[in-house]
Amino acid sequence: MTERQKSSSSAALPLAGRQSADFATIAPHLVWWGTILLLAFIVFYPSIVLIVNSFKAGGEFTLANYQRLFQDPKLYTSMLNSLKVVVPSTLIGTVLGVVLAWIVARTDIPGKKIWQILIAVPYLIPPFIGAIAWTYLLGPIGWFNKWYMQLSGASSPLIDIYSLGGMIFVMSIYGYAIPYVVVLPAFKMIDASVEEAARISGASTWRIMRDVSIPLLMPSIMGGMLLLFMNLLADFGIPAVLGAPKQIHLMTTEIYVTILNADLSNNLQIAAAYSMLLALFGIIGLQLYQKIVKSSKYVVVSGKSTSAEMIKLGKWKYPISAGLGIVVFLTAVAPVAAAFFTSLIRAYGAPITWSNLTFRNYARLFSIESIQRALTNSFTLSAVSGIMIAFLGLMLAYMIIRMNKRGARLVEGLIALPYAVPGTIVALSMILAFLNPIPIIHLSLYNTYWILLIAYLARFMNLGLQTLSGAVTQIHPSLEEASRISGAAPMRAFWDIMVPLLRPSFYAAFFLVMIPALGEITLSALLWSVGNETIGVIVFSMQEEGKVTLTAAMASILIVTVFLLNAIVKIVSKGKMGI
């Protein structure tokens, strides 16, 4: 290389001022402000309408709706029921989750890899499907009760799952997944030296747990507990399946019933006021959670620390493995098996023999028009919202993290709101906002496919943003800068460097949205209309109509699909995401 020639494009330095506006520079701004507009339309506007409506009765502004909350015995009872069910479930679920996390993270239990997957399974199963599956076991003529009655000769079932107790049971069984997922990483990362210091001071394993480990992990445990509490309080599926048939209502189902009660004047506004109360619980919970998570007093967990010693179980291995087995059986194996078998049985209540098993229920399923529609609708809704959310998530995550955009926090807040607030409230806000056609453009969204899509977008957008934000922060800015200094304009650098590196997370976001969207019931129950049914709606209504075997077949299909999608997430994200 003796002659140094200047390569053509680096020699030409424009002496003109800043690059004149061209597509490449305007495009990011368009996307950003376009998104803000979209969020204003699907989140901000419905929220305002909801709040305003809670103060409206008979066309005037009043506090009457709120007064009703505390005077109407039904509303009051449902509030108490919610607390009676959610509080114990939260406590049980947290204890269970923490114990399981401890076993997995800190002991030398054999078969850890398999246990970890099995323990996390409840995360995938939509709660109301789990509740339905359990009715096959613990309903009045469920398998368990039938065996009990056969064995003992009793004439009434031992356990009736259609009760407050039943709800507590199912919520605890499925609830543990949340504290487990929150606490497990904290357990794994605790700095060995704090425990070693206790040991060298003379403390036994039990003392170390009590005096050092658990106190240090309190913030994570508290955080997990709060998240679980908010999640259970907001749940619609479990009370809808287990409580509503016996008129036992929690806050969410009470709101639902109020919305559907066309005879009650002002019903939507009353429901709105009730929603505000429920939302208040959620927001307080969220604030508490942020405070706990951010308090740095207990941060002794760092990425670099050596992991603490594994506790040797010795002969305790067997009872503990058995305990794990029982948990997994209860949460994953029993209900899924119950659903499968019930779907294959000729008629509900018949004993399981080869001659009674048939695929007829599945065949019938696919022949019913409304079910075909529901399957199509759910798959398209999930896929479309998945793609849109993955794209928007990618662009927004990039813009928020790299481009220091104005209004970033507002955007993050608007995206988080419909995810943090109970789904019933989101659905109500959509109803109130879009009941009447949108002025000027005369577009009516109510009772259409589109209102469902909008609700799904608002609800699951946060998943996409979180997934892709996590991925973007892992990519060091210098990778793009190196591309820029090598001669690439900003868009080229984005395409050459960010896109290939973000592709796995992009696909993962798509599937991570599809999974909850397919089994979605809370929004669909309120926003569906004839021709726009979803899988959740179909399952729910068939359950109400007592079409047990068909419901079981549908539930089984949903469970299998969700497992498949989860497997795809794992493959696509190279094992980093998914159960």
Add this chain to the structure above:
Amino acid sequence: METLRLENITKRYGNNTVVSNANLNVAKNEFVTIVGPSGCGKTTMLRMIAGFIEPTEGRILLDDEEIVNTAKKIFVPPEKRGIGMVFQSYAVWPHMNVFDNVSYPLRIRKMNKQLIREKTMEILRVVHLEQYVERYPHELSGGQQQRVALARALVMEPRVLLLDEPLSNLDAKLRETMRFEIKQIQQKMGVTIIYVTHDQIEAMTMSDKVVVMNAGHVMQIGTPQEIYNEPVNSFVAKFIGSANVFPCRRLDRPAAAGKMAVEALGVQMEVPFKETKQQEGLLAVRPHHVFPKEDSPLKARIIGKLYQGDRIDYMLQVQDQQLSWIADASDEHQYELNDVIGIEFKKSLWLDE
């Protein structure tokens, strides 16, 4: 014509001035190092030259063409400056192999494939990576990744090559090797280099010119010899090499040729002449310019002694000051703690501040 010229460059973030009124000229093929403690503004300077940070005030000219002029609102983006850069983290792209990484700047410039292949292989030979063309970054060691980054920056024949603390992630042995190689490459290929580091040894051993920065200000610009022998203030004196710095007062009496009379440490002495308007100032003496002298009026007590094998580090108490003295360990005299000895300064320097 200089290759690079910075004029009155200032960078402010709100009330915080990160770089203050920096001026710098870099000639063709010069190796210039910007050195200073953490937070001094050196990386900000480098990134302003690269175009990742926009100066608040000032001008930057590259080959006499303005690439930044805050008054006229001229700002050329990084991709159009023809500057190469090696990042501290190397920033080698994990989804491309060595060849694709290094040839990237040429592919952007849409050169023909044959030419791209030739130039890429040639630069890979220069950095001794030609057998690794197919490999991916995760299959390379840290040192090899760094060479990939270097090759990628050089392949486009940049007007200026920027290096942002490139050796800080390498172990000591590798650092020495790479220091030598970078210098070799620079001389062989004839590249203008701007090198940022906090390591003053790198600054001194590799550069034609050193820019010492502190708290956003350029303290001094000079050759390594000038910086070492004639620091303009106590910061530079203490940052490059080590120095004892203590208060000193100029006396009005005449002195020998080329010298001036001062009083310091309770004693009068004659030091090399320095033009100054101040009466009070500082005297800087490097630890190895301290020597024992039996009948010296300046007495010191030994309060610390560290045997280092080839030398002995003494800590001396003189009046209210503590001075560092580095003595050759082969001297016949070995002093002990609490010995009181006479000392003299073979070399010293008056500093205004």
